[in-house]
Amino acid sequence: MTSIIPNQKPVIRVSESGFRRSVPERGADQGVTVTAVGSTGLPAVEPLVTVTQAGETALYTQCSPADVEAIIDALEAAGGDVDDAADRAKKTPEAVVDHEPTATRLPTAGVPGLDTRARSVLGGCGWRRPTNPADYEAAAGFEPPDPEAVLELGASLRGRGWGDLCHDAPLAETWETVRGAAGSPVVVVNGHGTTADTLLLESAPFEVLDGAVALARTVEADSVIVYASAADDRAVDTVREAAANYPELPVGVDVVTGPPEYRAAEPTMALEAIEGNHRLEARLRPPGPEEVGLHGQPTLIHTPRTLAHLAVGLREGELPGTRLLTVTGDVDATATVELPADDTLADGLDAVDLNGRFKAARVGGRFGGLTSDLDVAVDPESLAAADLGTEGSVHVLAEDRCLVEFVGKTATFAAEENCGRCVPCREGTTQLAGLLRDIYDGSYAPEKIDELVRVMSTSSICEFGVQAGRPVRTALSEFEAEFEAHADGHCPAGSCLDPLEA
Amino acid sequence: MSSDQQQAEIPPLTEGIAPGTATDPPVGSEAAATVTVDGTEVALDAGSTLLDALDRIETDDYVPALCHYGRQEIGPRSECRTCMVDTEEYGIVPACSFPARDGMTVRTAAREAAEARDVNLDLVLSDHNLRCTTCGKNGRCELQDASIENEVEEPRYGVLDDRDEYEPLDDSSPFIQIDRNKCILCNRCVESCNDVQVEGVLRIEGTGKDTRIGFQNGAETMDESTCVSCGHCVTVCPTGALVEKGIEDATTIPLPGFTQKNSIGKTYEHSTQAKAPMTPKKQDEQTETVDSESRTTDSETVDVDVWDDASGGGEWP
Numbered sequence: 001m002t003s004i005i006p007n008q009k010p011v012i013r014v015s016e017s018g019f020r021r022s023v024p025e026r027g028a029d030q031g032v033t034v035t036a037v038g039s040t041g042l043p044a045v046e047p048l049v050t051v052t053q054a055g056e057t058a059l060y061t062q063c064s065p066a067d068v069e070a071i072i073d074a075l076e077a078a079g080g081d082v083d084d085a086a087d088r089a090k091k092t093p094e095a096v097v098d099h100e101p102t103a104t105r106l107p108t109a110g111v112p113g114l115d116t117r118a119r120s121v122l123g124g125c126g127w128r129r130p131t132n133p134a135d136y137e138a139a140a141g142f143e144p145p146d147p148e149a150v151l152e153l154g155a156s157l158r159g160r161g162w163g164d165l166c167h168d169a170p171l172a173e174t175w176e177t178v179r180g181a182a183g184s185p186v187v188v189v190n191g192h193g194t195t196a197d198t199l200l201l202e203s204a205p206f207e208v209l210d211g212a213v214a215l216a217r218t219v220e221a222d223s224v225i226v227y228a229s230a231a232d233d234r235a236v237d238t239v240r241e242a243a244a245n246y247p248e249l250p251v252g253v254d255v256v257t258g259p260p261e262y263r264a265a266e267p268t269m270a271l272e273a274i275e276g277n278h279r280l281e282a283r284l285r286p287p288g289p290e291e292v293g294l295h296g297q298p299t300l301i302h303t304p305r306t307l308a309h310l311a312v313g314l315r316e317g318e319l320p321g322t323r324l325l326t327v328t329g330d331v332d333a334t335a336t337v338e339l340p341a342d343d344t345l346a347d348g349l350d351a352v353d354l355n356g357r358f359k360a361a362r363v364g365g366r367f368g369g370l371t372s373d374l375d376v377a378v379d380p381e382s383l384a385a386a387d388l389g390t391e392g393s394v395h396v397l398a399e400d401r402c403l404v405e406f407v408g409k410t411a412t413f414a415a416e417e418n419c420g421r422c423v424p425c426r427e428g429t430t431q432l433a434g435l436l437r438d439i440y441d442g443s444y445a446p447e448k449i450d451e452l453v454r455v456m457s458t459s460s461i462c463e464f465g466v467q468a469g470r471p472v473r474t475a476l477s478e479f480e481a482e483f484e485a486h487a488d489g490h491c492p493a494g495s496c497l498d499p500l501e502a
Numbered sequence: 503m504s505s506d507q508q509q510a511e512i513p514p515l516t517e518g519i520a521p522g523t524a525t526d527p528p529v530g531s532e533a534a535a536t537v538t539v540d541g542t543e544v545a546l547d548a549g550s551t552l553l554d555a556l557d558r559i560e561t562d563d564y565v566p567a568l569c570h571y572g573r574q575e576i577g578p579r580s581e582c583r584t585c586m587v588d589t590e591e592y593g594i595v596p597a598c599s600f601p602a603r604d605g606m607t608v609r610t611a612a613r614e615a616a617e618a619r620d621v622n623l624d625l626v627l628s629d630h631n632l633r634c635t636t637c638g639k640n641g642r643c644e645l646q647d648a649s650i651e652n653e654v655e656e657p658r659y660g661v662l663d664d665r666d667e668y669e670p671l672d673d674s675s676p677f678i679q680i681d682r683n684k685c686i687l688c689n690r691c692v693e694s695c696n697d698v699q700v701e702g703v704l705r706i707e708g709t710g711k712d713t714r715i716g717f718q719n720g721a722e723t724m725d726e727s728t729c730v731s732c733g734h735c736v737t738v739c740p741t742g743a744l745v746e747k748g749i750e751d752a753t754t755i756p757l758p759g760f761t762q763k764n765s766i767g768k769t770y771e772h773s774t775q776a777k778a779p780m781t782p783k784k785q786d787e788q789t790e791t792v793d794s795e796s797r798t799t800d801s802e803t804v805d806v807d808v809w810d811d812a813s814g815g816g817e818w819p
Contacts, residue, residue: 263709268524269524272524272525277520277524277525279522279705279706280524281522281523281524281706282524283524283525283526283527284524284580287601288527292527292528296527415711417710418709418710419709419710420687420708421524421581422582422583424622424625426710426711427625427626427629427659427711428625430629431625431628431659434659448658451621454614455618458594458614459586459618459622460583
């Protein structure tokens with residue numbers, strides 16, 4: 001397969017999420033190459049058509065299939081000249097960017113949302129064909145790394161997301177445990193459930209596989225298992241194709257799916273799903289999976305985000321030092337962006353248009369913390385200090401949202417979706433939902449809620465129960481007046497009590 | 503076929519067993535260890551948990567460890583979390599399933615650990631039908647003992663006391679009665695049934711608040727399950743959830759008109775139909791390809807001697 005990266009001949013890339021619509025694929029022999037690439041992480045600008053030749057790229061946002069045809073025709077008529085084509089096409093490009101002819105990352109200057117200060121882990125998204133090894137090789141991929149370099153990066157790289165065995169913790173110590181443990185190590189790539197992880201599997205699977213393979217070599221693992229939700233068809237198909245196209249894989253790579261439920265992303269439940277258990281519940285630890293994991297073997301479980309950071313770090317000699325952030329909720333379209341770690345959550349909101357005025361946000365996953373203050377850096381220490389989650393997500397709540405109703409729904413979700421194993425989570429979430437419901441009857445018991453949430457977090461078996469009370473805890477500390485108002489029979493947002501009284 | 507070959511093709515008895523629970527790692531310590539509990543040093547063999555240390559001494563605070571069984575390799579399930587203790591090294595941990603590592607310092611009376619035990623015990627009670635006066639296990643119930651010892655007077659979250667939410671009493675088996683409203687999901691019965699007796703009848707099913715003890719063949723009642731009535735589950739049950747028939751009212755306080763049976767709304771009664779000897783799940787599985795209508799009759803007439811059939815032996819599910 002030939003790479004499109006040298007960008008000598010005119011190339012048109014069509015980037016979109018979801019299953020590809022009909023992109024009229026053409027090879028270079030037809031003068032203009034037209035090809036589908038993965039999503040950029042910003043569905044609001046997609047389908048994004050980029051027209052590239054000789055160090056110049058025009059970016060056309062929100063293109064219909066007719067627009068795509070028109071742009072192809074214009075480029076042919078213009079003899080491959082990007083600027084001339086832009087004049088001829090009825091559609092105006094959002095931006096025209098000059099760059100190195102051999103650029104391996106999507107040039108993003110001038111496109112709101114895409115244009116963050118950093119785009120290295122997501123660099124290939126929307127630029128390289130996801131499953132084409134030649135494109136990835138042109139970006140200096142597939143280099144067998146030195147295990148010492150891997151361990152060195154692992155000393156400062158932190159695991160991303162609750163699906164990662166080393167959530168927020170440096171990785172190298174756990175890797176050393178696996179190296180020292182008896183048995184045949186396994187590397188599990190846990191791509192279940194998180195928007196940013198799904199994006200990487202769909203748009204840049206080689207980054208993920210490269211990180212996993214480098215790690216497998218380092219810990220002398222026999223196999224790599226990519227685990228994803230059965231609902232994420234495109235991610236599963238794409239990473240499967242990428243694994244098949246990976247040149248001279250030094251370890252076996254399997255792709256396995258699990259049920260789409262939220263809990264199935266928990267690392268030990270992921271192992272249960274991979275082992276084929278029909279019912280998923282958390283395992284006890286210690287000893288953790290790094291000692292006794294998949295089928296009893298020492299097992300590492302990392303998210304695609306963690307492994308992509310590792311792969312990019314190995315390629316560039318240093319870690320990118322960025323965080324992926326997904327912004328969703330009351331916004332025009334969900335956006336996943338890459339930010340320098342010292343950027344704030346508010347910087348991430350630049351990538352979206354809000355539906356209504358900003359009131360608050362749930363930061364850090366399904367069980368993240370509620371806050372109205374987004375002037376918090378996206379690094380895990382700053383987020384933890386503000387009692388916010390570190391999942392890499394911001395769920396925006398507009399002015400007309402009632403927070404009591406919102407955290408009530410989160411508690412109900414937790415009560416219905418937990419695995420059912422341990423009492424603090426199984427019974428605690430049920431009681432928590434009940435205590436919140438009691439507020440509507442005028443009975444508001446903040447100490448009782450605090451106590452319950454505290455015990456859920458100190459004594460649950462897994463992160464599900466540890467985190468499930470955080471939305472309520474954080475909402476109580478910042479928005480207590482709303483809870484008191486509900487106990488008095490009115491909803492300040494005006495959204496949840498009226499329907500009950502009607 | 504020689505008998506040797508036939509032997510090799512027979513899968514282990516546990517092959518088809520699906521209890522619906524996670525495969526936990528071994529939680530005992532790797533080496534002998536000395537730990538300090540409430541100021542007292544305790545020396546322990548390899549394979550010990552912190553609860554083994556707690557059991558050796560008089561602790562400052564009462565640690566219920568309600569779901570713990572500790573015999574016949576049943577557990578630790580570590581689900582009730584009423585054994586939380588404070589450790590200097592790892593913070594608050596469950597004593598029943600935390601390895602006793604050398605040099606650990608444990609405090610039972612630490613405020614957050616005591617709070618976790620109290621709240622979790624109350625959470626167990628919140629989902630328990632507390633009609634002790636009509637319960638056959640009144641006076642010999644581990645939950646009752648733990649609640650008395652822990653000085654529970656009024657559980658924070660109340661008790662399960664809504665007849666609309668009660669699960670029907672399963673009185674369908676001639677030997678064992680199930681009252682799921684008293685089940686604390688300790689999993690002892692499931693482990694005794696699958697890991698000790700290797701019968702593969704009971705399982706944990708459902709999630710969240712719908713988690714319950716069920717049957718691996720999908721039956722709704724014990725009568726329709728593949729239970730062989732060995733009774734092991736009854737002997738390990740800490741509460742009145744699984745009780746031997748005939749003594750289900752043994753310790754009921756004689757209040758006119760109140761019995762264990764009418765304490766619940768609905769009851770599954772024993773069908774009066776004569777039943778063929780109960781067969782383990784393994785034989786039932788052989789009829790899985792038969793459609794459901796003919797399944798019940800087929801399962802009674804299924805060729806028990808399936809291992810004589812080479813193809814049958816090889817296609818074990």
